[in-house]
Amino acid sequence: MIMIDLEKNKINSGFNVPNNYFDNLDKTILSKIQHQYNDKNNNILQRTIIYTISIAASLLFIFNITSYNNASYKNNDYYDEDYILNDDFIIDESINIDIANNDNKISNFEIEEFILNDDDIYTINQ
């Protein structure tokens, strides 16, 4: 049996480290901190880019909606809900077509001819 007197004879822990471990430790830790710092900066940069793009896209979207609304409603004198056939289609009175005149009737087919595409506006003079 091994007799040990803790108080009288101080015993070392017996642990050891690899050669030059402490010499290289500063370098290892400083490079790890530098790495962490770079990662953090890259994350900030990435987040900034994403936020900027998101904000720009949102602003563009809002601007487009506003422009569309302005274009649709800017001439309020001619705007009348009764003339709206569907959401994309507004009849404007400015085009001078006399469909009231029996001598110069325009068939439904002919009216449709005025619709070039969904965004086009045509008017009928009543």
Add this chain to the structure above:
Amino acid sequence: MNNVDNKIKILLINGKKEQAFKQILSEYKEKLYWQIRRIVISHHDTDDVLQNTFIKIWNNINNFRGDSKLYTWLYRIATNESIAFLNTKKRKSFFTGDNNNIKLANYLESDVYFDGNEIQKKLQKAILQLPDKQRLVFNMKYFDDLKFNEISEILDTSTGALKASYHIAVKKIKEYLNNN
């Protein structure tokens, strides 16, 4: 230790964070290594915990107000990191059904970075039988020669409780050494 601590504190007050950190690294790397090593036992685990400890020190160096002694603050970070590491290991051991302290004691047998003689090995195994708090107090008192009031600051425990823990730890270690 106090002169170096004062020098580091002055560097921090003057906003020279990097220089202060390099001084801390150079002055405390070995002391903190051994503090951690005696808790987590394995060299590789100690290396990980030590690196995390220094990263924590770097991240929080601006929060050090100088109210407590620098080495107390550093030891506390190292101890907390080591305990957090052990707790994570214990949680894993709980699921695998292993006792972490027995695992650490067995690890000593095959550890290439443990070159202690039979007495040293026996002492380490005896220390590993202790509950964590007693193990911490015994290591700090026996190997680091810290005073009870210094250990009290690091572990945030009263000196009376620490003295009792140390006394019980020594008694248990003696019993282990006599019976094994």
